[in-house]
Amino acid sequence: MLTVVWAYRRTGKFAFHVLTGALETDPRTAAVPIEFANGVDAVVAAITNALAAPGARVLVGWSFYSPDAIEMTAELQAVKARIDDARVLHVCGGVHASAEPEATLRAGWDLVAIGEGERLVRDLVLCVQHGGDARAVPGVAALVDGVLRKNGRAERIALDDFPPFGPAHGRYGPIEITRGCIYACRFCQTPYFAGASFRHRSVANVREWARWLVGRGFRDFRFLTPTSLSYGTFAPEPDLAAVEALLAGVREDIGPDRKLWFGTFPSEVRPEHCSDASLRLLKRWVSNRALILGGQSGSDRVLASSARGHDSACIERAVALCVEHGFVPHVDFLLGLPGEEPDDVEATLALMDRLVTKGAKVHGHTFLPLPGTPFRKAPAGALSAEVRRRLRNLASKGQLYGQWEQQEVTAQAMVEVRSRQRRGGDSGGSDSSALNVR
């Protein structure tokens, strides 16, 4: 009998909910026991319990973001040090593993699942249940005689074909309304993992899940999308009629008193999508009065080299419009982007200063050279003492928040691991063929 154990951590939990939903909704895999095990002790306990059954096999699923790779590798090694059993298969999927299959396998995982997980997890579970060779499953990569062998990539899915979470297991999350992104920002993993085009969940499907959540007593409704106002479009121009159909429809289903969050955590709005028309529409339907805007830099040169598709004046216009329409804009900035010169840094800090005087808040990040992106080989984002001082000054006034200090340390650690992998003979670089850049 096969048991699935998710190595379930806070940062990647929604991915496991989606995979759980994929298994639940296929009659061939719906009865497979699934355990959610948070931390080494819990994973070891779940595996031990599962192995007690006669004929047991255990598939331990791991998924995490690149900044967590070092910590999660340590967890895998701790689990394997306590349970070394051929009946247990450790499989790693997600954005990081898809970009770095060889490094992930050499770190100790038995298999890597490349690409989107919904179909792949079903195929993998069915294969292991029937005693097949998991390495033959489409999208699975393995080391064979020490050499990376890939078996293509998992098929991209239509969002309507799968639930947005694992309802039968009571594992919920935001409803994913759009996957993939046409804006190939050079620091971002999304388009390189999920494709440089939009796939949208239909309004009818979103509403069906919203009604389902209403029936379970939910009062807050959030959506997952790379760019909120791109819902329903396949081009850079927003389709506001599609956005309104979505928001008005969900509002009808959830009623006037429940909260409808859109353009805020866990998604954001591109600055050039802010207009009188789009902000009036949001004001009419959404509950949030904060909007998260992607700004990233105050330097037009850096914005262009990062392929952001807008300039710094556009960020200022968006902030002014948001404030005019009664929203508090929270603007994301990435410090330490590749190629930044002192003038670029000054332009970013000066823009932050101007925006906060207009009523914005700044969400500060430090650039991470993420696997799978065009900037994967860039140096770690680093901040000068003067930049740190000015950021702390903004933070002390409540005008800036974020993990920028911790991310500077993480970026440095990621680059050190990359260097060690190179010295050890593993390229450690991303494998863009695995990511299906379009």
Ligand code: SF4
């Ligand atoms: S940063 Fe946002 S807009 Fe740019 S590619 Fe990533 S998800 Fe798309």
